[in-house]
Structures are given as structure tokens and as C-alpha cells.
Amino acid sequence: MxxxxxxxxxxxxxxxxxxxxxxxxxxxxxxxxxxxxxxxxxxxxxxxxxxxxxxxxxxxxxxxxxxxxxxxxxxxxxxxxxxxxxxxxxxxxxxxxxxxxxxxxxxxxxxxxxxxxNHPWRNRAAEYKPAQLSAAAQCGFHVPPTLLTNQAEEARRFASEHGPVVYKPLYNTDYTDQDGRGLTVWVEEVAAEDLDAGVSRTMHLFQRRVDKVADVRLTAVGGQVFAVRIDGSPGLDWRRHYDDLTYTLIDTPPDVTKAVQDYLAVFGLVYGAFDFGLDASGRWHFYECNPNGQFAWFPASITDEITTAIADQLHHPDRDRR
Structure with missing residues (x-):
């Protein structure tokens, strides 16, 4: 070229x-x-x-x-x-x-x-949450106990054994109200008694809630990682509270860095946006990896670093950056 x-x-x-x-x-x-x-x-x-x-x-x-x-x-x-x-x-x-x-x-x-x-087919393969959870466990991440099911009885049993439990959608399907405004299905805590026959209508993902003190969004670009601690969220899903949040670029523990690189290799990814819950002991709990997650909403000082790393990948594709 x-x-x-x-x-x-x-x-x-x-x-x-x-x-x-x-x-x-x-x-x-x-x-x-x-x-x-x-x-x-x-x-x-x-x-x-x-x-x-x-x-x-x-x-x-x-x-x-x-x-x-x-x-x-x-x-x-x-x-x-x-x-x-x-x-x-x-x-x-x-x-x-x-x-x-x-x-x-x-x-x-x-x-x-x-x-x-990333390659579009690699993106697609890496979007499936069951595959993400399986790969994360293989790569050494700490994965909270998770249940995928369409059986209400199994969901209630899981909630009783591992509660508090949260529900997460498996895919962000586009929804709109009668006026055409976009709707989002957020991560929400659920109780065993709330899990009724509606569970049988499709697949559901339930996960033990992490007792977190902060969230972490780690953006990986080739061999570089940019971990951002997110504080200030008053609820489970920090995406609902952007105006309340603070962002701090932090160091990534070596074991997490290795797991991230191994995970990218499993799916053949160059880029990945990883979400973690950080508990009081300092353990990083793996939630998911969006192979095409956004980052431009970070403060400019953080956005600029990630932008430079991606531009380097695109500008100099012949360089080995893994």
C-alpha cells in the first residue's frame, strides 16, 4: 500500500x-x-x-x-x-x-x-453473550454465576440460590414507543417472585449482582489497554446516569491485561470494549465485551488517547501491534 x-x-x-x-x-x-x-x-x-x-x-x-x-x-x-x-x-x-x-x-x-x-464477521461472532462468557472463563476472567434459560422454575431457583440477581438482555434490539422515540431495556435487579411464565417466551440471562464500588470500562486496541474507572452511578446500569459520572484513567492489573489479550485472540479482534464491576477487594468481575463499543463520550483527555491508538492501527496496518 x-x-x-x-x-x-x-x-x-x-x-x-x-x-x-x-x-x-x-x-x-x-x-x-x-x-x-x-x-x-x-x-x-x-x-x-x-x-x-x-x-x-x-x-x-x-x-x-x-x-x-x-x-x-x-x-x-x-x-x-x-x-x-x-x-x-x-x-x-x-x-x-x-x-x-x-x-x-x-x-x-x-x-x-x-x-x-474489526472484521465484521469477527464482530458478529463476538457479539453473542454466551460465547463471551465461555471465552471469558477460559481466559481467566472472574465471571459472576450466570444462568441462561427459558424456564421460570430454573430462573426462580437461581435467584433464590444466588440472589440478589440481575436480568440482562442478550441483544440490544431496537425498540420505539408510539411516537418513535427509542426505548432501552436496562440491566435491572429481579426477585424470584417476579419471574413468571413470561420467562418461557424467549431466552433470558440472569446473573448474580456484583457488590461493586465502581465500574470499569476497559478499551483494548491491539496490544494497548485503556482502563477507565467509572464512579458516581446511583443505579446498577451506569449508562442511565451519564450526567452523574466521573471518569478516571487507571492502571490495569497484569492478570487482567493478559486475559484481555487472550480474549481478543480467541475472537480474532483488534478492538474490544470490556465492562467490569470492581468490588471493595479490588477484584475485577467480567460483565461483557462489546467488540464495537463506543468511547467518544469520555473526557477529551481519555478519548484522545484511544483515538490515537485506533488511528495508528488504521494508518500503519503493516505494523505488528498485538
Missing amino acids: TASSPVLVVTQLDDATADVVIKELDRRAVPVVRLDPADFPDTVTVTARADGFGLAGEVQTPTRTVPLDRVRSVYWRRPGPYTAPEELDSQDARWCADQSRYGLGGILAALPGTHYV
């Missing part, structure tokens, strides 16, 4: 985390192309050829042309969903969206000689 080889940023329009990374790459005079698959086929076009040398061709946005075999690296952030022309009925629209996902999506995931942060 040459100095003119672009970094491809795959994300939707409103993405503050991608924005700060793009700004840093711009400061370094690294060419950047921003692309959202949701804009295909309306304003994005693609032509790809496959032969004995792999994929070649180009993707065009309204303002840029991207040679498929010249992409330096890909920052895969928060792309919008694949879509279809509005005039199509539901079955035809679904067919077209699937063709886009497996066609354009397949092309973007197979760019020759390209460094991904």
Missing part, C-alpha cells in the same frame, strides 16, 4: 466515535472514505471482479471512488441496515436486501491485503 491508499470507514452518518477517528486521520493527511451500506443502491454503486488474483474493481460513493485492491485498512463501526428500493413489496424488498448484504457486504469483508478494525 502507498501513502495515497485510503482508509475505508464503514458507518452511518451519526457516529461520534467514527467522527473523532476520521478527524485524527485527516490531521495526518491520511485519505479517508466514509461509506454506509444503507446507501446502497441509491447513492452507492459497486463493480467487482474475481479472478486468480482475488477481488478487484471499485466502490463509488457520491464523492469518492474506492479501488477495492487499494484499501489500506477498514474501520468497521456502525453501518446502517441493508435496504431495498422503497417501491418494492415486502418479499421483493427482503430479497433485494439479502442480495445486498451478501453481495456488497461480502465484498467489503474480503478486500485483499486489508487490515480490519
Whole structure:
């Protein structure tokens, strides 16, 4: 790759985390192309050829042309969903969206000689919480007792044996109210008597509540780790209380650093946002790892360090940063 080889940023329009990374790459005079698959086929076009040398061709946005075999690296952030022309009925629209996902999506995931942060298929594999919990235990993290079930009786028994217990959604499905406002299912404490027949309708995750004194968000970028202690949350889920929080960059215990690196290796990740509960004894309790978690809401001094690490990965993909 040459100095003119672009970094491809795959994300939707409103993405503050991608924005700060793009700004840093711009400061370094690294060419950047921003692309959202949701804009295909309306304003994005693609032509790809496959032969004995792999994929070649180009993707065009309204303002840029991207040679498929010249992409330096890909920052895969928060792309919008694949879509279809509005005039199509539901079955035809679904067919077209699937063709886009497996066609354009397949092309973007197979760019020759390209460094991904992270590869979209690695992201997807690492999003499943049961796989996260299993890998975390194998890598040496302390994982609170957890139950995955659709049986109310088992859930009640677990809550009685390990209470207090919290419920966590297994995936952040988009929900809106009647006015179109986004709704979120938060981490909440549940009692055994509250677990009724509704448990049988789908899979649920219950976990022993950590008696924590603070939360920790650790952002890993290759071989670098940035652990931030989060204090001030009046409730279980600190994401509900941003205005009350304070953030402090702290040292990461060596055993946690090793477990983080082992975990990234299990899933083939370059980047991961890990959440922990910190108890009074100093033990870090593993909650989850978002392979594509955000960080731009931190104070600028912390955001800048993480941004630099990601920009380094994208700017110099030939360097071994693991």
C-alpha cells in the first residue's frame, strides 16, 4: 500500500466515535472514505471482479471512488441496515436486501491485503453473550454465576440460590414507543417472585449482582489497554446516569491485561470494549465485551488517547501491534 491508499470507514452518518477517528486521520493527511451500506443502491454503486488474483474493481460513493485492491485498512463501526428500493413489496424488498448484504457486504469483508478494525464477521461472532462468557472463563476472567434459560422454575431457583440477581438482555434490539422515540431495556435487579411464565417466551440471562464500588470500562486496541474507572452511578446500569459520572484513567492489573489479550485472540479482534464491576477487594468481575463499543463520550483527555491508538492501527496496518 502507498501513502495515497485510503482508509475505508464503514458507518452511518451519526457516529461520534467514527467522527473523532476520521478527524485524527485527516490531521495526518491520511485519505479517508466514509461509506454506509444503507446507501446502497441509491447513492452507492459497486463493480467487482474475481479472478486468480482475488477481488478487484471499485466502490463509488457520491464523492469518492474506492479501488477495492487499494484499501489500506477498514474501520468497521456502525453501518446502517441493508435496504431495498422503497417501491418494492415486502418479499421483493427482503430479497433485494439479502442480495445486498451478501453481495456488497461480502465484498467489503474480503478486500485483499486489508487490515480490519474489526472484521465484521469477527464482530458478529463476538457479539453473542454466551460465547463471551465461555471465552471469558477460559481466559481467566472472574465471571459472576450466570444462568441462561427459558424456564421460570430454573430462573426462580437461581435467584433464590444466588440472589440478589440481575436480568440482562442478550441483544440490544431496537425498540420505539408510539411516537418513535427509542426505548432501552436496562440491566435491572429481579426477585424470584417476579419471574413468571413470561420467562418461557424467549431466552433470558440472569446473573448474580456484583457488590461493586465502581465500574470499569476497559478499551483494548491491539496490544494497548485503556482502563477507565467509572464512579458516581446511583443505579446498577451506569449508562442511565451519564450526567452523574466521573471518569478516571487507571492502571490495569497484569492478570487482567493478559486475559484481555487472550480474549481478543480467541475472537480474532483488534478492538474490544470490556465492562467490569470492581468490588471493595479490588477484584475485577467480567460483565461483557462489546467488540464495537463506543468511547467518544469520555473526557477529551481519555478519548484522545484511544483515538490515537485506533488511528495508528488504521494508518500503519503493516505494523505488528498485538
